[in-house]
Amino acid sequence: MKIACVLFFLLYLQEVLSDLQYDNCGYWVYSKGFGLPEYTERRVLNDVTVYYHDSRTRSKMPCPDWINTTAGKEEWSIIQFWSDHNKYIFTRGFQSATQQFNLTGSLSDQNIYQVTGCCSLYPNGTYRAFITHAFNGKDFLSFDIYRKTYVAVVPQAVQYKNQGESDSFTVDETAAYYKKTCLEQLNIFAQAPEVLVRKAPEVRIIEQQKAGSITVTCHVTGFYPRVVQVVWLGPDLQPVDEGVTDVLPNEDGTYQTRKSVIVPEEDVGEHTYSCVVLHSSVPDNITRVWVVEKRSRIAVWTSLTCVCLLVIGLGFWTCCRSRDAVS
Incomplete structure (x- = not known):
């Protein structure tokens, strides 16, 4: 369904x-x-x-x-x-x-x-x-x-x-x-x-992590003519700036736009999110999928924890050596 x-x-x-x-x-x-x-x-x-x-x-x-x-x-x-x-x-x-x-x-x-x-x-x-x-x-x-x-x-x-x-x-x-x-x-x-000129858009996804959520932006550029539709698909998405976006000109006569959404941190890795771009230069649509695996996030946190412990251990060892040298 x-x-x-x-x-x-x-x-x-x-x-x-x-x-x-x-x-x-x-x-x-x-x-x-x-x-x-x-x-x-x-x-x-x-x-x-x-x-x-x-x-x-x-x-x-x-x-x-x-x-x-x-x-x-x-x-x-x-x-x-x-x-x-x-x-x-x-x-x-x-x-x-x-x-x-x-x-x-x-x-x-x-x-x-x-x-x-x-x-x-x-x-x-x-x-x-x-x-x-x-x-x-x-x-x-x-x-x-x-x-x-x-x-x-x-x-x-x-x-x-x-x-x-x-x-x-x-x-x-x-x-x-x-x-x-x-x-x-x-x-x-x-x-x-x-x-009759048509130029297809270039689409990339940019993410920015904040406390408790991640802001994901679908950046679309290099397209002509100006009319374009950019839509995020996925559950529990919160639009940024009420979902209103501007289409701005590039120096080469093409256009660019972007659309951002907020993904709750607890949903990251649970669902797949897609940015769908529709433009007259392409017969169907351009779809870019953004998904973060939970395992990769756990691995990142594990690595960071190991690094922190290593730094603390080195600091403690250096401090002990300094005391021994003084005595």
Whole structure:
């Protein structure tokens, strides 16, 4: 029964992992006072930047060579059109938020307005999309593409919500983009050589003994793309930091992460513990087993005890010789 549950769990994780492989996202930032470009736009497909533009750049990014089809070039022109449009819309959002939060004088010197829009295609055919706005790192409002309405997260966003919904053309075009166009771009740009790159992770287990327990860490590095699942399997495991882990970039463009658990000392040698890593670069999973035999632990303690007795014996013998020499 236990084996069946583990197999089911691994199959579930594999399905979850595959569900995260097809994302087309846009990130827009309007900032003031941080030394950044006033306006930045980045479009990313599965962690690969396919388009970048900021207000310091006089011209838009040229169409890359790998977009060599008629349909691809048409989608690229749509991206460039929306670049101008989004800059106008999000500048208006920045101004509205600054006014509604009453940020005047020195309080208006440093502020940042961030917008994220993503569409995701899942292997089972499900398609989802969302748009969220944030001001100074906190949720501001979101856009419901199906109801064609803005949802104000804070009272200060109500004015921008009303202003945005009064522009029926922009509302309709935004909803149409995330219902259809975003998906079309995802399907076309997913064939880019950069997007198809896969690098398998390297996995190793690190242990650190503490009083009454052992912290075991599964370190995973060198993988690409970013999406990964790392899971510890075994009884009586206690997650470290509530099981929350970050995926961090390496200097070579790959990623790394780690997941730690605490194993009670009385369980060491009684059970087998496994770190399971799922990534799109490998067909199934990578499993590393951590197990400590009780006999090896007893042998270690026995050796340490012998060493201590030997040291004590040598010390006693040296002391006796010193006394004899004096007398």
